[in-house]
Amino acid sequence: MITPLNNQDFEKILKENHQPVLADFWAPWCRPCQMMMPIIDQIAQEYADRIKTIKIDIGEHEDLAEKFDVLSIPTFITFIAGQEDQRLIGQQTPEAIKTMIESALKKAHG
Amino acid sequence: MAKRYPLIIIGGGPAGLTAGIYAGRSQIKTLLIAEQPGGAIASAHRIQNFPSHQEISGLELANQVIAQAQRWQTEILIGRAGRIIRENGGFLVTTDQGEDYQAEAILLALGTEKKKLGLPNEDQFLGKGVSYCALCDGNFFKNKRVAVGGGGDAAVTMALYLAEIAQEVFLISLRPELDCSPSWYQAVTQQNNIELICGNQVTELIGSEKLAAIKLKNPYQGQAELPIEGLFVEIGSAPSSTLTEPLGLALDPEGFVKVEANGRTSQPGIWAAGDITGNSNKLRQAITACAEGAIAADDIYRYFKKPS
Numbered sequence: 001m002i003t004p005l006n007n008q009d010f011e012k013i014l015k016e017n018h019q020p021v022l023a024d025f026w027a028p029w030c031r032p033c034q035m036m037m038p039i040i041d042q043i044a045q046e047y048a049d050r051i052k053t054i055k056i057d058i059g060e061h062e063d064l065a066e067k068f069d070v071l072s073i074p075t076f077i078t079f080i081a082g083q084e085d086q087r088l089i090g091q092q093t094p095e096a097i098k099t100m101i102e103s104a105l106k107k108a109h110g
Numbered sequence: 111m112a113k114r115y116p117l118i119i120i121g122g123g124p125a126g127l128t129a130g131i132y133a134g135r136s137q138i139k140t141l142l143i144a145e146q147p148g149g150a151i152a153s154a155h156r157i158q159n160f161p162s163h164q165e166i167s168g169l170e171l172a173n174q175v176i177a178q179a180q181r182w183q184t185e186i187l188i189g190r191a192g193r194i195i196r197e198n199g200g201f202l203v204t205t206d207q208g209e210d211y212q213a214e215a216i217l218l219a220l221g222t223e224k225k226k227l228g229l230p231n232e233d234q235f236l237g238k239g240v241s242y243c244a245l246c247d248g249n250f251f252k253n254k255r256v257a258v259g260g261g262g263d264a265a266v267t268m269a270l271y272l273a274e275i276a277q278e279v280f281l282i283s284l285r286p287e288l289d290c291s292p293s294w295y296q297a298v299t300q301q302n303n304i305e306l307i308c309g310n311q312v313t314e315l316i317g318s319e320k321l322a323a324i325k326l327k328n329p330y331q332g333q334a335e336l337p338i339e340g341l342f343v344e345i346g347s348a349p350s351s352t353l354t355e356p357l358g359l360a361l362d363p364e365g366f367v368k369v370e371a372n373g374r375t376s377q378p379g380i381w382a383a384g385d386i387t388g389n390s391n392k393l394r395q396a397i398t399a400c401a402e403g404a405i406a407a408d409d410i411y412r413y414f415k416k417p418s
Contacts, residue, residue: 027246027249029169029245029246030243030245030246031146031148031152031153031169031172031245031246032146032243032246033246035145035146035147035188038188039188058249058250059249062249065250069238069319069320070237070250071237071238071239071241071247071250071320071340072236072237072241072243072246072247072250073246073247075237087237089236089237090236090237091145091146093190093206094207095206095207
C-alpha cells in the first residue's frame with residue numbers, strides 16, 4: 001500500500017521504520033509520474049509486508065526534493081535504516097523497481 | 111492461452127488513440143499497448159494549433175483523447191510490446207512483462223524517441239541538471255539559469271515554459287536561425303528573459319555532483335563556458351527500430367516506416383500511422399497523426415470486411 005506523505009515527517013518515518021522504504025517523488029503535472037502510479041501501487045501491494053512505500057508530491061514538499069537532491073521526476077529512492085540505498089530516475093519498468101527493492105531487502109536482512 | 115483481438119495497436123499517442131476511436135466505432139475489438147498513453151503530446155506545454163481548442167495543454171489534450179478512445183471500448187494496456195511475431199496466420203505480441211496477446215492485424219503507432227545530445231557524461235547528469243521534460247522538471251529550476259538545446263517548435267515552447275519559472279533561459283540552436291513557426295518565433299523574441307544563441311552547440315557538460323556549466327562550440331560573449339544549473343534537451347526525435355526491423359518492414363533512409371496512402375506497410379497485416387511513418391510530408395503534428403490513425407483504422411475495417 002502506498003502512503004501519501006501528507007503532514008507527516010518523512011525523516012521521522014525513515015528513522016522509525018524498520019523495513020526498507022521506497023520513496024516515489026512525483027508531481028501531478030508530470031505525465032511519466034502518472035504513468036508509473038499504477039505500477040508503483042501494484043508493487044507496493046505485492047511487497048506490503050516487507051517494505052513501506054511513500055509517495056511524495058514535490059509540489060507540496062519542495063524541501064524534501066531539495067534535501068534529497070531530486071532534480072527530475074519521477075525519482076524512486078530506496079532507503080535502508082534511514083540511509084539512501086539506490087535511486088532510479090525517470091519512467092521505469094516494473095522489473096527495474098522490483099530489482100531495486102529486492103536488492104534493498106537483501107541488504108537489509110544481511 | 112493468449113487473449114485474442116482482431117486489432118492490436120502498439121503506441122498510444124494521437125495516431126494510436128484516434129485509430130482506437132475509429133476501430134471502436136467500427137466495432138473492431140481493439141487492444142492498445144502503450145508505455146505512456148497520450149504519447150509525446152502529453153509533454154507539450156501549450157498547443158495552439160489543434161482545431162477546436164484555442165489553447166490547450168498537451169496533458170489535457172492527451173487525457174481527452176484517451177477518454178474518447180476508452181469510450182469506444184479500446185482496451186488500454188500500459189506496457190511495452192517487446193516482440194511481435196507471425197503465428198497461425200496472425201500475430202503474437204509479447205509484452206516486456208511476458209504477457210502474450212494474439213491479433214489478426216497490427217497497427218504500429220510508436221511515434222519517435224527523443225534524441226540525446228550524445229555527450230559522454232550525459233547520462234551521468236540525468237536528474238542532476240540534465241532533463242528531457244521541461245513540464246516534469248521545470249519547477250526544480252525556479253529563479254535559476256537554465257539552457258534549452260534545440261531550435262524547433264518543441265524547443266521554443268520548452269524555452270517559453272521555462273521562462274515563466276527560471277531567472278534566465280538560453281536557447282541554443284545548432285542552426286543559424288530558429289526552425290520554428292513564425293508565431294513561436296515572435297513569442298520567444300519578445301520574452302525578455304530568453305537569450306538566443308544560434309549557430310552554436312553544447313559540446314561538454316561540466317560539474318561534479320550537479321551540472322554547473324556547459325561548454326559551447328563557439329564562445330558566447332567571449333566565454334567558452336556558460337554557467338547554468340539546468341539543461342533541457344529538445345533536439346528532435348528519431349523512430350525506434352526495435353519492432354520495425356525484426357518485422358522486416360520497408361523503412362526510408364532515416365528509419366521511418368514506408369506506408370501506402372491507406373497506412374499499409376510492406377508487410378501484410380501490418381499498418382503504421384503517425385510520427386513513425388514518412389507520411390503527411392513528415393509534418394509530425396498531433397493533427398496529422400490523428401488523420402493517419404483514422405485512415406489506417408478505416409482501411410483495417412475494410413480489410414476485415416472484405417469477402418474471403
